[in-house]
Amino acid sequence: MRELLALEGTAGEGDSLSALCSPRVGRFSPRLAAGDAVQPGTTLGLLRILNSRFALVAPKGAFGRVSSVVSAGGVGYQGELLTFRAGEVTADFEAG
Numbered sequence: 377m378r379e380l381l382a383l384e385g386t387a388g389e390g391d392s393l394s395a396l397c398s399p400r401v402g403r404f405s406p407r408l409a410a411g412d413a414v415q416p417g418t419t420l421g422l423l424r425i426l427n428s429r430f431a432l433v434a435p436k437g438a439f440g441r442v443s444s445v446v447s448a449g450g451v452g453y454q455g456e457l458l459t460f461r462a463g464e465v466t467a468d469f470e471a472g
Contacts, residue, residue, distance in 0.1 A: 387459040398451040
């Protein structure tokens, strides 16, 4: 399965949250839940674009703990997929 990088964005709740957004229009099926760790290369979910499926992965610099995830369904270009608190999970990454 081919991969696409999620886009980095801001969550609009001040500086405490960051967001990962869709790089294309399609249907998103999340693979993460609130509380999960995210780091570069983590698969966030599947993005279906027409009849093609792509693994949507976290970009370089995305380290944190997931705060919220959108429900499965349609997403627009730069539509927010999840929010995360940056830097809260360094122990998780050192163990893995």
